[in-house]
Amino acid sequence: MSEGDLTIHVCTACRRPRPDLPEGYDQPGIGLAERLAAQLEARGSRIAVLPVECLAVCKRPCTIALSADGKWTYLIGDLETETHLDEIVGAAEAYAASANGIVPWKERPQSFRKGVVARVPPLPARQQG
Amino acid sequence: MSEGDLTIHVCTACRRPRPDLPEGYDQPGIGLAERLAAQLEARGSRIAVLPVECLAVCKRPCTIALSADGKWTYLIGDLETETHLDEIVGAAEAYAASANGIVPWKERPQSFRKGVVARVPPLPARQQG
Numbered sequence: 001m002s003e004g005d006l007t008i009h010v011c012t013a014c015r016r017p018r019p020d021l022p023e024g025y026d027q028p029g030i031g032l033a034e035r036l037a038a039q040l041e042a043r044g045s046r047i048a049v050l051p052v053e054c055l056a057v058c059k060r061p062c063t064i065a066l067s068a069d070g071k072w073t074y075l076i077g078d079l080e081t082e083t084h085l086d087e088i089v090g091a092a093e094a095y096a097a098s099a100n101g102i103v104p105w106k107e108r109p110q111s112f113r114k115g116v117v118a119r120v121p122p123l124p125a126r127q128q129g
Numbered sequence: 130m131s132e133g134d135l136t137i138h139v140c141t142a143c144r145r146p147r148p149d150l151p152e153g154y155d156q157p158g159i160g161l162a163e164r165l166a167a168q169l170e171a172r173g174s175r176i177a178v179l180p181v182e183c184l185a186v187c188k189r190p191c192t193i194a195l196s197a198d199g200k201w202t203y204l205i206g207d208l209e210t211e212t213h214l215d216e217i218v219g220a221a222e223a224y225a226a227s228a229n230g231i232v233p234w235k236e237r238p239q240s241f242r243k244g245v246v247a248r249v250p251p252l253p254a255r256q257q258g
Contacts (some may be wrong), residue, residue, distance in 0.1 A: 007252055048253065056203075056248040065249045073202065074185075075247050118204050118247050119185040120194045123136055124177065 005068040006047045006096045008036065008088075013054040014061030029062045032081040039089055047092055057117055066092060071101030075117040084111045134197040135176045135225040137165065137217075142183040143190030158191045161210040168218055176221055186246055195221060200230030204246040213240045 010033035015025040030051065037049040057063040060077025067073040074095070079088060087109035094103045100122070105113065139162035144154040159180065166178040186192040189206025196202040203224070208217060216238035223232045229251070234242065 009250055050250075050253065052250055054248075056245050063247075065247075067249060067252060069252060073249055075204075075249065116185050118192075118194075119183075120196060120202055120204065120249070121138055121179075121181055123196060123198060124179065 005071075006092060007067055008047060008049050008092055009052040009055065009065040009067070010036065010049060011053075011055040011057065011061070011063045011065075012051045014058055014063055016061045027061075028081060032062045032064075032079065032085075035081050035085055036088060039085060040092075043089070045089075045093070047096060060115070060117060063117060064088070066095050066101070068096070068101060070122050071095070071098070072122060073120045074101065074112075075119065076112055076115040077117045078115040079111060084109075087111050135221060136196055137176060137178050137221055138181040138184065138194040138196070139165065139178060140182075140184040140186065140190070140192045140194075141180045143187055143192055145190045156190075157210060161191045161193075161208065161214075164210050164214055165217060168214060169221075172218070174218075174222070176225060189244070189246060192246060193217070195224050195230070197225070197230060199251050200224070200227070201251060202249045203230065203241075204248065205241055205244040206246045207244040208240060213238075216240050 010029050012029040014029055016028050018026045033049055033051040040047050055063050055065060057077055062079045063077040065073060065075045091109055091112045094107055095101055139158050141156060141158040143158055145157050147155045162178055162180040169176050184192050184194060186206055191208045192206040194202060194204045220238055220241045223236055224230055
């Protein structure tokens with residue numbers, strides 16, 4: 001199991017209220033996906049970042065999903081590019097290094113402890129693989 | 130793609146407030162998993178029902194996750210065994226019959242429209258498969 005198996009899906013649809021903008025909102029997931037991909041590439045990481053149109057969480061931008069073959073999928077929300085970029089990179093690397101996607105609680109950054117939206121087990125066939 | 134590829138994970142950890150009980154709560158996911166498995170078996174379905182200790186949603190019992198190789202995973206909450214059992218069976222069969230796990234909105238039962246917690250795309254390798 002290598003880093004290359006991990007995909008970070010970043011929701012680009014969520015709207016964050018921004019009363020200072022004419023539209024009244026922005027969509028910070030687009031920028032997060034770009035910054036995250038750039039930071040991982042700069043580290044020589046093979047973790048993939050994929051922008052995705054909608055993770056259907058909607059109310060907790062930015063929302064991301066970490067998934068890998070044979071591992072638990074984790075959905076994390078309430079992430080801000082400015083504040084949490086390093087924590088996301090660290091948490092993704094810890095996830096990639098884990099056997100089943102479950103990183104010990106004390107090793108998770110604060111944003112991942114507070115931001116968890118849901119998790120889903122790997123499919124049975126892949127659990128046995 | 131057959132029904133046998135679909136796994137319904139049912140969270141058995143969520144606590145539903147029940148002031149009438151000495152503990153003050155029950156854990157309705159256990160009963161939902163049993164009833165759902167029985168109903169699917171009675172219909173001759175190959176859809177698998179797997180109780181799971183925690184989907185980390187916690188506040189929206191019962192919560193379930195529908196997942197299958199190469200399809201979007203859907204997390205649905207606020208499901209009641211008494212009210213929604215038939216809707217869950219129908220929605221699961223529609224999901225199993227779909228190409229990518231995305232069932233048209235108008236074909237989803239009300240409980241699945243209102244109860245969506247999140248969704249996650251299939252992994253890229255499986256999308257291409």
